[in-house]
Amino acid sequence: MRCHSALPLEQAEVAERRRIIDVPSTVFDVIEHRTLAMTCRCGQTHVSSFPSDVTELVQYGPNVRALGVHLTQGQMLPYARAAELIHDVYGLSISPATLLAWPAEARAALQTTADRIADQLHAAPVLNADESGLRVAGKLHWLHIAASDTLTWYGVHAKRGMAAIEAHGILPNRLGVLVHDCWAPYWRLDDSVHALCNAHLLRELVYVKEVTGEQWPESMMQLLLGANRVCTAARLPTAYARCKRCCRLPHCLRRPGA
Known part of the structure; x- marks a missing residue:
């Protein structure tokens, strides 16, 4: 500033914009629930109750449980590495054994949703099917997929062919066109129209x-x-x-x- 005069800040205009995209540094939260106890004048004590999903003295919340399931099942990280990642990012120590129990709990909680998806796919006008190999406990299994334009269902089975197709129950007696890769077992489902x-x-x-x-x-x-x-x-x-x-x-x- 050559003249050393005060600049009229109210007249300032944006000359250029630059942005930085980053993620926040974060730590885990601890939410404490308390019950209240009161004694009536008649001498009877009344105690309030905890929310139905708060069952332990100390427990992990739904967000960290969902994260653990996503890392181990969605991203297929080993349990030890998933526990290490959660600790590195959030400072929260979780044992791999604890992570091991969460997928079964998530499956039970989502079973009704999975059944509803399967029912809607069974009646879909166009149904896409495929299968891919993956390892379960070191052994080859098959991830079977049934999908429409809006819904996708996944099912794991030790077999690739008709045994798995019949066990999953979506493709047999379906109502719509079945789109597949020309693999022989799909042609055995001759109850509707096929498309390659x-x-x-x-x-x-x-x-x-x-x-x-x-x-x-x-x-x-x-x-x-x-x-x-x-x-x-x-x-x-x-x-x-x-x-x-x-x-x-x-x-x-x-x-x-x-």
Whole structure:
């Protein structure tokens, strides 16, 4: 400031903005519940009660329980590492044995929700199915998936085929179209319409093209990709109607090469 005069702060304007995105430093909270005891003039003592979910002298709350289940089941961290992470971030010491008990409790609490998801998927007009291998206690098991556009159900089974499909009970006698990867056991569910996953079809077409050198696999791939673009555009009629010139959006039929 050359003249050393006071600046008129009320006239200041924002010249530039810069932001820092960070997470807060945090520690765990301890919430104490107390009951009150009062004695009536008649001599009878009345004691208030704790909330129904406060059953122990000291216990872990629902948020840390949910975090433990997410780390061990969602992120598949070993129990010891999950306990270490919680301690490092929140300063809260939890034994791996305590974490081990929480997934079973979460499963029991969520069973009604899981059953409702299964019922809705059983009646879904389009049902997607797949399975992937994973280890349970060091042994190969299979994670079976049933999904619609809004719901997803997961089930673990020691078997990959019909034994697991029948045990889970979603795919047999379903009401809608079953979309899958052409794996043989799915075809044994002949009680409804089947559709093949286009991602798997494209994968197979790439393989055929590379092995045979033929041109028809490329033509078929372009046909499938073009059909997908048409379907995507049809689901966005308002955006397409507003398009007066090429906007180069992926869904636009007027996009070059579409």
